[in-house]
Amino acid sequence: RKEVEQDPGPFNVPEGATVAFNCTYSNSASQSFFWYRQDCRKEPKLLMSVYSSGNEDGRFTAQLNRASQYISLLIRDSKLSDSATYLCVVNAAADMRFGAGTRLTVKP
Amino acid sequence: DGGITQSPKYLFRKEGQNVTLSCEQNLNHDAMYWYRQDPGQGLRLIYYSQIVNDFQKGDIAEGYSVSREKKESFPLTVTSAQKNPTAFYLCASSIRDRAQETQYFGPGTRLLVL
Numbered sequence: 401r402k403e404v405e406q407d408p409g410p411f412n413v414p415e416g417a418t419v420a421f422n423c424t425y426s427n428s429a430s431q432s433f434f435w436y437r438q439d440c441r442k443e444p445k446l447l448m449s450v451y452s453s454g455n456e457d458g459r460f461t462a463q464l465n466r467a468s469q470y471i472s473l474l475i476r477d478s479k480l481s482d483s484a485t486y487l488c489v490v491n492a493a494a495d496m497r498f499g500a501g502t503r504l505t506v507k508p
Numbered sequence: 509d510g511g512i513t514q515s516p517k518y519l520f521r522k523e524g525q526n527v528t529l530s531c532e533q534n535l536n537h538d539a540m541y542w543y544r545q546d547p548g549q550g551l552r553l554i555y556y557s558q559i560v561n562d563f564q565k566g567d568i569a570e571g572y573s574v575s576r577e578k579k580e581s582f583p584l585t586v587t588s589a590q591k592n593p594t595a596f597y598l599c600a601s602s603i604r605d606r607a608q609e610t611q612y613f614g615p616g617t618r619l620l621v622l
Contacts, residue, residue, distance in 0.1 A: 402550075404550065408548070431608075432608045432609065434610070441596075441618075442615070442616070443598055443613040443614060443615050443616050444551075444598070444613050445613070446610060446611075446612065449608065449610070487550070487551075489611075491608075491609060494539075494558075494609055496541075496553070496609075496611060497550070498543075498550035498551040499550050500548060500549050500550045501550070
């Protein structure tokens with residue numbers, strides 16, 4: 401079993417749609433959680449941290465469910481510029497584990 | 509502008525050759541990391557360093573070596589012992605904020621074998 405699992409997609413959605421990604425992790429000692437965005441042939445860039453109470457940044461909402469060991473990312477009102485691969489990252493005592501990513505394509 | 513730089517952007521390696529990838533940061537971060545990314549896989553940790561003159565092996569250190577003589581620099585050498593070096597190599601550095609460590613990445617180096 402992979403330590404961090406994501407649905408690879410691709411998710412193909414029209415502009416304006418709402419799309420959600422889930423990610424599950426196996427290490428119950430994990431302490432911090434992140435979503436990164438990676439454009440094609442570029443480096444990952446931090447999109448947002450994920451806090452226990454859930455958090456929102458504009459059109460993006462992240463949720464954490466420690467009991468079920470999953471995190472989610474919701475994107476509302478999708479833009480063409482949201483097309484990218486979204487990486488789920490889980491950290492347990494400075495041991496960062498990366499999911500393989502979920503690919504999103506937003507179409508006109 | 510603070511940031512992480514990696515060079516070169518593309519690197520070609522011949523059979524039996526050692527090559528070195530550069531990573532420099534001016535963010536004053538203590539910790540630095542090297543990852544390898546292959547298509548369809550998550551990033552895998554090669555080596556990391558929490559402080560100058562100290563580093564530890566990650567999950568896939570075989571065939572690689574590093575040094576950390578300066579806080580700003582963490583070069584990675586891909587040796588001839590690494591039989592499948594073609595990949596996208598990413599360097600990262602991190603800051604600890606309110607007990608949470610956040611990593612920031614350089615632009616990466618693509619290594620191709622001739």
